[in-house]
Amino acid sequence: MNSTPAITLFGGTFNPPHWGHLKPLKQAMTALDISRVGLMPCHIPPHKKLINVSAQHRLAMLDILCKSEPSLYIENIELTCNDVSYTCNTLKKLKEIHQCTLNFVMGTDSFQSFKSWYQWQEILKLCNIIVLNRNNRPLNKLQEVTQYISCGPNDAVSLADKEALSINNGIVVSCHFPTVAVSSTLIREKLEQGDYQYLETGELLPLEVLEYIKQHQLYERIKP
Numbered sequence: 001m002n003s004t005p006a007i008t009l010f011g012g013t014f015n016p017p018h019w020g021h022l023k024p025l026k027q028a029m030t031a032l033d034i035s036r037v038g039l040m041p042c043h044i045p046p047h048k049k050l051i052n053v054s055a056q057h058r059l060a061m062l063d064i065l066c067k068s069e070p071s072l073y074i075e076n077i078e079l080t081c082n083d084v085s086y087t088c089n090t091l092k093k094l095k096e097i098h099q100c101t102l103n104f105v106m107g108t109d110s111f112q113s114f115k116s117w118y119q120w121q122e123i124l125k126l127c128n129i130i131v132l133n134r135n136n137r138p139l140n141k142l143q144e145v146t147q148y149i150s151c152g153p154n155d156a157v158s159l160a161d162k163e164a165l166s167i168n169n170g171i172v173v174s175c176h177f178p179t180v181a182v183s184s185t186l187i188r189e190k191l192e193q194g195d196y197q198y199l200e201t202g203e204l205l206p207l208e209v210l211e212y213i214k215q216h217q218l219y220e221r222i223k224p
Contacts, residue, residue: 004098004099004100005100005166006100006101006102006103006165006166006167007038007094007098007100007101007102007103008029008034008036008037008038008102008103008104008105008130009037009038009039009040009075009094009102009103009104009105010025010037010038010039010040010104010105010106011040011041011042011078011085011087011090011104011105011106012039012040012041012042013041013042013058013184014039014041014058014061014062014184015052015053015058015184015188016053016058016061016184016187016188016205016209016213016218016219017039017061017062017065017205017209018180018182018183018184018187018204018205018206018209019180019182019203019204019205019206020179020180020181020182020183020204022065022069022072023177023179023180024132024134024175024177024179024180025037025105025132026069026071027175027177028105028130028132028151028173028175028177029071031151031152031156031157031175031177032130032151032157032162032165032173032175033162034103035071036071036072036073037071037072037073037105038072038073038074038075039062039065039066039072039073039074039075040074040075040076040077040078040090041055041058041059041062041074041076041078041079042078042079042085043055043078043079043081043082043083043084043085044083044084044085052219053218053219055079057212057216057218059074059076059079060212061209061212061213062074064206064208064209064212065206065209068206068208075094077090077093077094078090086118086119087104087117087118087123088117088118088119088120088122088123088126089118091104091123091126091127092126095126101127101128101165101166101167101168101169102126102127102128102169103127103128103129103130103165104123104127104128104129104130105129105130105131105132106129106130106131106132107131107132107134108131108132108133108134108135108137108139111129111131111139111140111172112137112139112140114129114140114142115140115142121144124142124144124145124146124169124170125169125170126169127169128165128168128169128170128171128172128173129171129172129173130172130173130175131172131173131174131175132175132177132179133174133175133176134179135176135179136152136174136176139172139174142172144170145170145171145172146168146169146170146171147161147164147168147170147171147172148171148172148173148174149161149165149171149172149173149174150173150174150176151173151174151175151176152174152175152176152177153176153177153178155176157173180203180204182203182204182205186204187199187204187205187219188219191213191218191219191220192219192220192221193221194220194221196210196214
């Protein structure tokens with residue numbers, strides 16, 4: 001099993017995808033010597049409101065990103081299932097398919113609420129977790145975690161730790177790099193208000209994604 005390279009996945013709604021997702025991810029990939037990451041859009045998120053943009057549009061926006069970032073690809077396994085997107089079930093399926101170590105990327109808020117996730121202890125038996133730690137917040141310590149690793153501008157990850165990530169499960173890496181002050185919620189609010197000028201600087205999301213959103217009139221407030 002260990003001869004197969006580890007697979008790293010970044011799950012989320014990507015509604016829409018933005019630099020707050022991508023820039024810290026790319027920094028973590030460089031620091032941890034990860035060559036490829038699969039962006040894994042969920043179908044029905046268990047912890048969020050229902051998504052107001054179709055899976056087809058979210059896939060199209062991710063496809064735009066992946067065409068400009070060869071190190072990223074789309075893993076659409078959750079969109080092929082009509083059930084709620086429970087990470088534990090998804091990782092089990094991927095483990096059966098690929099027979100290799102899995103790394104799962106999430107944000108700080110998701111990890112801080114991790115104990116509310118469906119079968120969270122089982123998730124730690126299936127993968128390692130890479131936390132894109134906004135503002136270098138202290139993470140909740142879980143006794144089920146086999147090892148915590150700090151990764152940032154002043155915290156180099158040793159070769160031994162990188163090798164452990166490729167063959168073990170239950171490790172949590174806290175990646176604290178400078179982040180972009182943006183969220184999908186903020187972008188949707190600006191789009192509902194028709195405030196395109198605020199977004200056209202390209203600082204919050206790729207301009208190609210914004211052009212797609214404008215072309216298909218996504219997130220616009222429905223006029224009475």
